[in-house]
Amino acid sequence: MTDKTPQDIASPIMLAEWDVRFDATLIAWPHRDTDWAERLAEVDMCYKDLTVALLKAGQKVVIATPEPDRVREKLADVREIDKVLIIACQTNDTWTRDYGPLTVSSGDTDELSAVSYKFNGWGLKFPSDRDNLAFLNLVATKGIVTSVSVRKRYVLEGGSIETDGRGTILTTSECMLSINRNGFITKEAVEKELAAGLGARRVLWLDHGALAGDDTDSHIDTLARLAPDDTILYVKSYDPADSHTPDLERMEEQLKQFVTPEGNPYNLIGLPLPSPEYDDEGERLPATYANFLITPRAVVMPVYRQPRNDDMAARMLAIAFPGHEIITVDCLELIRQHGSLHCATMQIPSTWLAI
Numbered sequence: 001m002t003d004k005t006p007q008d009i010a011s012p013i014m015l016a017e018w019d020v021r022f023d024a025t026l027i028a029w030p031h032r033d034t035d036w037a038e039r040l041a042e043v044d045m046c047y048k049d050l051t052v053a054l055l056k057a058g059q060k061v062v063i064a065t066p067e068p069d070r071v072r073e074k075l076a077d078v079r080e081i082d083k084v085l086i087i088a089c090q091t092n093d094t095w096t097r098d099y100g101p102l103t104v105s106s107g108d109t110d111e112l113s114a115v116s117y118k119f120n121g122w123g124l125k126f127p128s129d130r131d132n133l134a135f136l137n138l139v140a141t142k143g144i145v146t147s148v149s150v151r152k153r154y155v156l157e158g159g160s161i162e163t164d165g166r167g168t169i170l171t172t173s174e175c176m177l178s179i180n181r182n183g184f185i186t187k188e189a190v191e192k193e194l195a196a197g198l199g200a201r202r203v204l205w206l207d208h209g210a211l212a213g214d215d216t217d218s219h220i221d222t223l224a225r226l227a228p229d230d231t232i233l234y235v236k237s238y239d240p241a242d243s244h245t246p247d248l249e250r251m252e253e254q255l256k257q258f259v260t261p262e263g264n265p266y267n268l269i270g271l272p273l274p275s276p277e278y279d280d281e282g283e284r285l286p287a288t289y290a291n292f293l294i295t296p297r298a299v300v301m302p303v304y305r306q307p308r309n310d311d312m313a314a315r316m317l318a319i320a321f322p323g324h325e326i327i328t329v330d331c332l333e334l335i336r337q338h339g340s341l342h343c344a345t346m347q348i349p350s351t352w353l354a355i
Contacts, residue, residue: 012104012113013199016165017294018228018321021112022103022347025054025293028094028134029065035093035337044074046333047094050300050344053327055080057298060350062144064089064096064134085355087143090130095339097221098122098157099131100346101148104198112349113147114139115197117156122216123180146352151197155181159219159343161194162226167201168261169194170226174210174218204258209235209251211244212284213338221342222288223251227320229267230260235290236270244273269316272309279336289313291331291340293347299324302331302341 015022027050030036030043054061055078063086065071071086078084101114116135121128132152138144162170175181176190184190187205194200209223216222224234234255237245258266274287289309292301299317303310314326331340 012106013167014163015103015105016163017347019165020296021349023296024060024062024348024350024353026062026096026100026346026348027344028091028096029063029071030094031065031067042333048074050329051075052078053300053329055083057295057300057327059295060353060355062087062353064091064138066090085143085353087138087141089134089137091134092127092131095343096346097159097343099134100158101135101348102158102198103348113149115149115151117154118152119157120155123178125215143354144352154193158346159216159221162220164226167199168204169200170204170224171220172206172218175216178217206251206254208247208254210247211286211288213286215338221291222286223290224255225290230264231267231269231320233269233271233290233320235273235288237273242273269320271316272312274304274309275306277304277335285335286338287335288340291342292317293342293345297324298327300327300329300341303328304332305330
């Protein structure tokens, strides 16, 4: 954990997800050329439910898809369809959290602009040529209009970082020091880029925590999330027999050591680890309640048809976000491809949109 003095603060600075200016969400619809092909009907329904939930949360919705006519057909009976912008765009996959834009605010004018980093399929694990260019292609269509800082020399996935909007970034060493991303071997090298590109004043590093079935090398949005009022929500195993428990306990102990810029401990809320879910081959899937999306008036959270755990997580989120409606989306289908709700969404300001 490294602190920087105020004069070292880079400008612009990355906005917190709960910033009131984030009144739109970018998603990418699954299609026949993705790994969803064999279960396209099922995942179509999940994405329709997600779209409806985002509209209920007061969001405008931008959908990137190589099949705009098919998506329009799937959404034909959706109310408030005038708040949905469908843009033709080639993609490899659906995880816009990791290849979508990071929004920053200029310290001088408060203008919101985008930062576009390189995406290389989570450390060269999967094809990413289309996803790496997806946001720039959306801007090229004029469907999204904003200035963009292109930082394609560096690999950075949106799911790998959390920010409080005041210069604190929370991340994991497992992901950020992955040699197949940038070749960074020191935390100092990562912190230098986060300061230059996103205005990081300090970085909080988690060195423990991982979910079975996770392809991302422990993205922070599967494990721990920053929230208003110096709160961190994190995944906690309440089952001593679960194989995740020892490492998550080590993560919890590290979280207890973190302090705010003012030197105070964070308020910690331990979201339950969902009961195990498995794919058809018996591989455990990375179900997590930490993968929620914050909007100005709601929290859209994943659920997994586990009534006790689903309800417990929803109640905890309501404590962390008083005044926010808690809206649930069944994400059992999403975790079949090893992601969940936050992975599938990226918040953006509607001032960028052509609607």
